[in-house]
Amino acid sequence: DQQVKQNSPSLSVQEGRISILNCDYTNSMFDYFLWYKKYPAEGPTFLISISSIKDKNEDGRFTVFLNKSAKHLSLHIVPSQPGDSAVYFCAASYSNAGKSTFGDGTTLTVKP
Amino acid sequence: GAVVSQHPSRVICKSGTSVKIECRSLDFQATTMFWYRQFPKQSLMLMATSNEGSKATYEQGVEKDKFLINHASLTLSTLTVTSAHPEDSSFYICSASRGDQPQHFGDGTRLSIL
Numbered sequence: 001d002q003q004v005k006q007n008s009p010s011l012s013v014q015e016g017r018i019s020i021l022n023c024d025y026t027n028s029m030f031d032y033f034l035w036y037k038k039y040p041a042e043g044p045t046f047l048i049s050i051s052s053i054k055d056k057n058e059d060g061r062f063t064v065f066l067n068k069s070a071k072h073l074s075l076h077i078v079p080s081q082p083g084d085s086a087v088y089f090c091a092a093s094y095s096n097a098g099k100s101t102f103g104d105g106t107t108l109t110v111k112p
Numbered sequence: 113g114a115v116v117s118q119h120p121s122r123v124i125c126k127s128g129t130s131v132k133i134e135c136r137s138l139d140f141q142a143t144t145m146f147w148y149r150q151f152p153k154q155s156l157m158l159m160a161t162s163n164e165g166s167k168a169t170y171e172q173g174v175e176k177d178k179f180l181i182n183h184a185s186l187t188l189s190t191l192t193v194t195s196a197h198p199e200d201s202s203f204y205i206c207s208a209s210r211g212d213q214p215q216h217f218g219d220g221t222r223l224s225i226l
Contacts, residue, residue: 004155009153034214036217041219041220042219042220043116043205043207043217043218043219044120044156044217045217046215047216048215049214062196067185089155089156095212097144097209097210097211097212097213097214097215098144098209098216099146099161100146100157100158101158102148102156102157103154103155104154104155105155109181
């Protein structure tokens with residue numbers, strides 16, 4: 001049973017518009033949620049995280065929203081840039097540095 | 113620049129060969145290192161958690177005698193795929209963490225067993 005799900009395998013957005021990537025989880029014991037960005041032939045790079053005690057965390061163009069009751073989180077990128085084109089992984093863990101359970105990833109394409 | 117170095121980036125070898133993959137944290141002492149495996153178009157699947165100086169903790173379904181993990185120092189962990197077979201062909205990625213910081217990932221190793 002997959003505990004972290006990213007139901008959209010791909011997303012295409014016009015440059016300058018908002019990108020919204022979604023993630024659902026099933027385990028209510030998760031305490032931290034993280035987003036990673038991955039370019040081809042490279043390892044994932046940490047982007048932003050949120051602890052379960054918060055419902056929003058913002059860092060520049062990136063904002064993560066957490067809805068604990070719905071077991072849902074989303075990553076908003078505003079404005080989207082072509083350089084944001086990558087695979088985005090949602091991950092959940094019991095601590096900020098602990099082992100993480102990853103979703104399958106969403107490939108974001110930002111068109112110029 | 114990269115804070116976690118993984119080597120080699122690609123390995124092609126014959127069936128029955130044992131392959132060692134190294135994971136080094138360059139800028140910090142990693143209290144914990146993780147080893148993941150990724151199949152095409154799938155998520156990163158955690159194989160094991162490695163703490164310096166102690167035995168690795170393997171996830172359910174991962175053969176510890178098949179995938180040997182050594183974490184001899186705070187900056188180096190190795191994964192050895194013993195007697196590799198074609199079904200072991202995959203993308204293996206390590207990560208390292210310290211304290212309360214998120215994991216830093218290596219760039220992965222593409223293993224192809226002929």
